[in-house]
Amino acid sequence: MKYGRVVIIGRPNTGKSTLINGLLKQKVAITSHLPQTTRKNIRVVYSDEAGKLILSDTPGVLGKVEDLLGKKVNLETPKEMGRADVVIMVVDISRPKNEEENKVIGLVRKSPAKKILVYNKVDLAVGPKNHLPDYNYLEDEFDRTVAVSALKTTHLKSLVAAIFELLPEGDPNNLAPEVAALEDTSKPVISMPSSEFIAEIIREKAYLFLRDEIPYSINVRVESVEDKGKIIVVKAIIETSAERYKKIIIGKNGQKIKEIGYNARKELQVMSGRKVYLELNVVTNTHWQELLTSTEL
Ligand SMILES: Nc1nc2c(ncn2[C@@H]2O[C@H](COP(=O)(O)OP(=O)(O)OP(=O)(O)O)[C@@H](O)[C@H]2O)c(=O)[nH]1
Ligand SMILES: [Mg+2]
Structure with missing residues (x-):
């Protein structure tokens, strides 16, 4: 069994929350077309025969932040990245790259964790909507690259396999207690979500x-x-x-x-x-x- 802490980051709207829902096969995070739909870090446990992962969904990193809410929300992602074993940067290849990505890459570069680049929305990125070449140059900075559709849940198995490949054997960072606590609190009270x-x-x-x-x-x-x-x-x-x-x-x-x-x-x-x-x-x-x-x- 392997244990690891995996933090999903990216600019707003790239499909981070859709991805975490797809991996969990259950809705744990809300999604929408608006930026910073996710306002704070969400931790959930993914578990299969290979091991257990603490997956964190984080708010999209905004380039320019003007309002107070945006300022508060923008502090969340760096906070969560601190102890990551694996950082997943999600990019939306159906949209051109912009300066927000540079901010995210800045965070990625600072992290000592293993790194996976996820090309998301492959279902949407066809013909003129395919902006994959915008993001290709990033591959050198990452240990693995996986193309997926978070919405249609395609190639998510390859992503999970890549995560486990990058993790060391066992539980060197002693994540088991946090995993157990998260599994415990996620049980619904009065059969109702919190x-x-x-x-x-x-x-x-x-x-x-x-x-x-x-x-x-x-x-x-x-x-x-x-x-x-x-x-x-x-x-x-x-x-x-x-x-x-x-x-x-x-x-x-x-x-x-x-x-x-x-x-x-x-x-x-x-x-x-x-x-x-x-x-x-x-x-x-x-x-x-x-x-x-x-x-x-
Ligand atoms: N076609 C398509 N749409 C997707 C895919 N993944 C996400 N979306 C859509 O993209 C929009 C943004 O998805 P979210 O999961 O909320 O994005 P996010 O990165 O969590 O956004 P923030 O929390 O605001 O940073 C939603 O309308 C999703 O339905 C995908 O693989 N294909
Ligand atoms: Mg989100």
């Missing part, structure tokens, strides 16, 4: 249905989760920074918020196998970005 994950699911649906109308101006807080036997009652709020955003989130006749709530509830029901009632309200809080601590990102 309130933190419920908030993430709601944020994902908000991003999906609001598209680009109010990209970074929302936060979701779950206030309570109550098991009432036949039904689980979840109370949550969407915080936003301006009154005009609140109007957009609620929508005409409450249509938008209904759509967000309905789809979040549906997914929570599938995840928990239980009936869920979701009470969702929108509030304006101009200071939410300042008030957010790193554990609440």
